[in-house]
Amino acid sequence: MVRCIRALPAGTVSSYGAIAKAAGWPGAARQVVRILQQVPGLPWHRVVGSGGAIKLTGENAAEQRFRLRMEGVTFRGARVDMKRHEFRFKRARSLK
DNA sequence: AAGATGACGCCCG
DNA sequence: CCGGGCGCCATCT
Numbered sequence: 001m002v003r004c005i006r007a008l009p010a011g012t013v014s015s016y017g018a019i020a021k022a023a024g025w026p027g028a029a030r031q032v033v034r035i036l037q038q039v040p041g042l043p044w045h046r047v048v049g050s051g052g053a054i055k056l057t058g059e060n061a062a063e064q065r066f067r068l069r070m071e072g073v074t075f076r077g078a079r080v081d082m083k084r085h086e087f088r089f090k091r092a093r094s095l096k
Numbered sequence: 097a098a099g100a101t102g103a104c105g106c107c108c109g
Numbered sequence: 110c111c112g113g114g115c116g117c118c119a120t121c122t
Contacts, residue, residue, distance in 0.1 A: 016104055020118095027117050029104040034119065036103070047103080055103045064103095 001025065001032065002039055004089060008046040011071045012087040013080050015050045022089035046071075046087075052080035 001023040008014055014022075016029035025031065036044045045067040049055040056064055065075070074081045 017106095020104090025118090027105085028119090030102065030118050033103050044103085049103080050105055057103080060103080 002035055002042070005032070005035065005042050005044075005047065007089075008043050008087055010043075010046075011073060011085065013046045013048050013052070013068065013073060013082070013085050014087045014089070015048055015052075016055075017050055018086075018089070019047065048080050052076070052082040052086075054078065054080075 001019070004014075004019050004023050016032040017027075019032050020026060020028040032047065036042055036047060045064045048064075054061045054064055068080065069075075073085050076083075
C-alpha cells in the first residue's frame with residue numbers, strides 16, 4: 001500500500017480506490033487516506049479522487065493543485081486530466 | 097460493544 | 110451536474 005503510493009512518479013497521479021486495489025485491497029480507499037495522514041514523506045498531492053477530482057478542501061485543495069501543476073500535470077476544469085496523467089500500476093500486492 | 101466519522105466510490109433519480 | 114443512499118475499512122467515542 002505505502003509502496004504503491006511511494007512509487008508514484010512525479011507528473012502522474014492515481015486515485016485512492018485505484019491504489020487500494022493495486023495493493024490488493026479493493027474497496028479500502030479510506031485506508032489509503034489514513035496512510036496519507038499517518039505516514040509522512042509521501043507524495044500525497046499525487047493522490048486524487050476517482051475521475052481526477054481534488055478531494056481536499058479550502059487551502060489544502062489549492063496547495064495540491066499548485067504542486068501538481070508544478071510537476072506538469074494539466075487539468076480539465078476542476079479535475080485532473082486522468083486521460084494523460086493517471087499512473088498504471090503493475091501487479092503489485094503488498095502490505096502497508 | 098454500538099455508533100459516529102472521514103482527503104472514498106458507485107449507482108440512481 | 111447535483112444530491113442522496115449505501116457499502117467499505119480502521120479508529121475513536
